[in-house]
Amino acid sequence: MNIEQFTQLLEEKGITLSSKQLHQFNRYYELLVEWNEKMNLTAITEKNDVYLKHFFDSATASFFFDFNQPFSICDVGAGAGFPSIPLKICFPELKVTIVDSLQKRITFLENLAKELELENTFFYHDRAETFGKNPEHREQYDIVTARAVARMSVLSELCIPLVKQGGVFIAMKAANAKEELNSSLKAISILGAEVEKSYSLTLPFEESERNIIVIRKNKQTPKKYPRKPGTPNKMPLE
Incomplete structure (x- = not known):
């Protein structure tokens, strides 16, 4: 995906990028590659691939949920900033918090x-x-995001406690999301939330499957969650 295709496909979804925003994406790419030589940030470094598999892929969450408000977002395990930094560039009013280990x-x-x-x-x-x-x-954030960090039952325990009541957890997953989601419904309910909608799309050019799962928090998460570090992964709520 070259920059023209990136710009055009976002515009088709109602996201018109200014020259400043395009410059920000370009500088993001340059810094990602530069820092990647010193530390392992991403295995994807070819420019067209970064624009497709990181920048455009991150922005797909906004095709199904309106980010055009000054929401507070917490991105869990964002790595090199995905999806929250591309979303922040597209929607500058967002207030973004990233937590990473x-x-x-x-x-x-x-x-x-x-x-x-x-x-x-x-x-x-x-x-x-x-x-x-x-x-x-x-329970302070309007939106909590996570992109392919862990399986859904684990992700839910890490993310839902951060969502304020009435807010949403948006999980971005690749293939097999349906099976993962079905096995995590109990965990989602225990944590005080329910699945509002699940969307599927195909990433352009490479035709790989992507899933955006919107989970609405309707009551407080019990105080014992999340459990101590490592436990959600070892003993998922399923």
Whole structure:
């Protein structure tokens, strides 16, 4: 996907990028490749692939959910900033918080936000399990996102505690999302939420399957969740 295709396909979805936003995406790409030589941020480094599999893929969440408001978003395990930084570039009013367990990724993201002049972006080096217990962050976010971090039952325990009542958890998954989702319905319910809608799309050019799952939080998450670090992965709520 070249820049013209990227711009055109987003425009077809109602996202018109200014020259400043296009510059931000280009600089994002340059910094990603530059820092990737020092640390492992991504296995995808070819420009057209980054625009398709990272930038465009991240933006697909907005095809099914309206981000055009000053929502507070928490992105769990964002790695090199996906999906929240591309969404922030497309929708500058968003207030973005990223939590990641690796300090070097946080250092990259802090530098990235400074270079791209992204306001209202906050970065925390922490495990999602302990972050979700912190009263400053627990049940404080309109939207919590995660992109292919872990299977749905585990992701739900890491993310739903951060969503405020009435807010949403948006999980971005590749193939096999339906089976994963079915086996995590009990966990989602225990954590105080329910599946509102699940969407499927095909990524252009490479034709791979993507799924956007919108989970609405309707009541408080019981205080014992998330459990201590490592437990959700070892003993998923299923």
